Amino acid sequence: MIKIAILGSTGSIGRQTLEVVDRFPEELRVVALAAGKNRQPFLEQCLQYRPLIVSLATEEDAKWLKAALAEQNYYPEVHFGLDGLVRVATCEEATVVVTALSGAIGLRPTCAAIKANKQIALANKETLVAAGEYVTKLASEHQIQILPVDSEHSAIWQCLHGEEKTSVRRIILTASGGPFRQMARADLAKVTPQMALKHPNWTMGQKITIDSATLMNKGLEVIEARWLFNLDYSDIDVVVHPQSIIHSLVEYGDGSMLAHLGMPDMRIPIQYALSYPKRWFNDLPRLNLTELKGLTFEEPDLERFPALALAYQAGKQGGAAPAVLNAANEIAVHAFLAGRIGFMQIPEIVEKVLENHKPTGINNLEEILAIDQWARNEAARIISNC
Numbered sequence: 500m501i502k503i504a505i506l507g508s509t510g511s512i513g514r515q516t517l518e519v520v521d522r523f524p525e526e527l528r529v530v531a532l533a534a535g536k537n538r539q540p541f542l543e544q545c546l547q548y549r550p551l552i553v554s555l556a557t558e559e560d561a562k563w564l565k566a567a568l569a570e571q572n573y574y575p576e577v578h579f580g581l582d583g584l585v586r587v588a589t590c591e592e593a594t595v596v597v598t599a600l601s602g603a604i605g606l607r608p609t610c611a612a613i614k615a616n617k618q619i620a621l622a623n624k625e626t627l628v629a630a631g632e633y634v635t636k637l638a639s640e641h642q643i644q645i646l647p648v649d650s651e652h653s654a655i656w657q658c659l660h661g662e663e664k665t666s667v668r669r670i671i672l673t674a675s676g677g678p679f680r681q682m683a684r685a686d687l688a689k690v691t692p693q694m695a696l697k698h699p700n701w702t703m704g705q706k707i708t709i710d711s712a713t714l715m716n717k718g719l720e721v722i723e724a725r726w727l728f729n730l731d732y733s734d735i736d737v738v739v740h741p742q743s744i745i746h747s748l749v750e751y752g753d754g755s756m757l758a759h760l761g762m763p764d765m766r767i768p769i770q771y772a773l774s775y776p777k778r779w780f781n782d783l784p785r786l787n788l789t790e791l792k793g794l795t796f797e798e799p800d801l802e803r804f805p806a807l808a809l810a811y812q813a814g815k816q817g818g819a820a821p822a823v824l825n826a827a828n829e830i831a832v833h834a835f836l837a838g839r840i841g842f843m844q845i846p847e848i849v850e851k852v853l854e855n856h857k858p859t860g861i862n863n864l865e866e867i868l869a870i871d872q873w874a875r876n877e878a879a880r881i882i883s884n885c
């Protein structure tokens with residue numbers, strides 16, 4: 500029996516993780532759950548899965564939850580805030596922590612989970628973007644595997660199984676291109692949050708959906724791949740593949756390319772991160788090759804989608820730059836969703852914050868969090884002057 504804690508159980512990845520749990524009741528058991536503001540769905544999850552430790556974002560919601568659970572004669576540990584996330588991430592019974600929070604808020608609980616010797620099934624890419632070097636070093640010191648959940652990274656991980664790292668020529672991350680793949684630059688300035696929230700292939704949380712539309716998601720994934728697979732940026736490429744059927748590829752030195760194909764369904768990589776090294780049979784919809792209308796590929800357009808180039812630039816610069824990129828992007832995406840800035844201002848703001856950042860190395864978690872906070876403040880300052 501694999502005992503799991505989920506950080507972000509009310510979100511897109513969190514709910515799909517629970518669907519995987521429902522399919523495999525003999526293999527998987529939920530022992531701890533954390534969410535943010537969606538207290539009613541979280542209450543229902545708690546009553547269904549009966550975790551030992553639970554947490555919500557605010558003290559008020561935690562009090563409400565505790566009372567609602569007590570009415571059902573159920574008394575788990577109830578926590579709130581960042582400390583609550585850490586408590587869920589370090590639940591003694593858990594062997595695997597699924598990190599399904601959105602944003603760098605996942606950094607501290609993920610580190611706490613690693614220090615508590617939990618395996619990490621990582622969806623929360625912002626943690627590796629902000630602190631890839633620190634987190635991967637910590638994981639290696641604790642002999643913890645970080646198991647990829649992100650579809651592209653799960654694909655690459657599977658294409659690398661059994662191969663020598665020295666045989667790899669490069670990896671190729673596929674990108675859908677988002678909803679504005681064919682839109683002229685002049686029109687991009689006018690897109691609304693409602694338009695940007697319509698991803699062509701995936702149903703996801705709001706933040707990652709906007710990141711997909713700007714191609715920042717692919718930039719974050721390039722940095723995520725750099726740390727998950729310990730590769731140079733020169734060995735990580737991106738190709739636009741609008742159908743999202745090939746989830747990514749590895750090119751080997753002998754000219755072979757291994758690709759991972761499947762339906763665009765996150766329950767597949769979530770399940771694999773939990774079943775690894777086994778593969779469990781399931782009844783999910785299957786890919787029918789003869790029904791495919793064709794698989795096409797294009798170069799990403801860095802003029803219209805500068806966020807991808809910014810991410811490569813920050814990744815190559817190293818030090819605190821990726822943390823700055825990530826934090827500024829989080830604030831800019833939030834401002835776009837709130838109608839305070841335009842779509843093309845998202846990469847502009849990230850670029851300005853990167854320019855204003857004085858390059859520095861980072862040695863520990865507190866320094867990373869301080870830089871993250873500086874970048875958030877700087878992005879907010881620039882937005883308030885827009």
Ligand SMILES: NC(=O)C1=CN([C@@H]2O[C@H](COP(=O)(O)OP(=O)(O)OC[C@H]3O[C@@H](n4cnc5c(N)ncnc54)[C@H](OP(=O)(O)O)[C@@H]3O)[C@@H](O)[C@H]2O)C=CC1
Pocket residue numbers: 506507508509510511512513533534535536537538555556580584598599600601602604622623624625648649650701702703704705706707765
């Ligand atoms: N969705 C997808 O298909 C994919 C997502 N990912 C990555 O997975 C991560 C999660 O994405 P996704 O599921 O789409 O995001 P969602 O926005 O759907 O879910 C985020 C979850 O985090 C919780 N949360 C957010 N802030 C806090 C906080 N301060 N304290 C406690 N809980 C908090 C939310 O709680 P609440 O709702 O209760 O407020 C929710 O449960 C992201 O890093 C994303 O990039 C990667 C690949 C695919």
Ligand SMILES: CC(=O)[C@@H](O)[C@H](O)COP(=O)(O)O
Pocket residue numbers: 649650651673674675676677701710711712716717765
């Ligand atoms: C499902 C998943 O892994 C997302 O990260 C997805 O890849 C986003 O689509 P884009 O390729 O449009 O960024």
Ligand SMILES: [Mn+2]
Pocket residue numbers: 649650651720
């Ligand atoms: Mn992805």
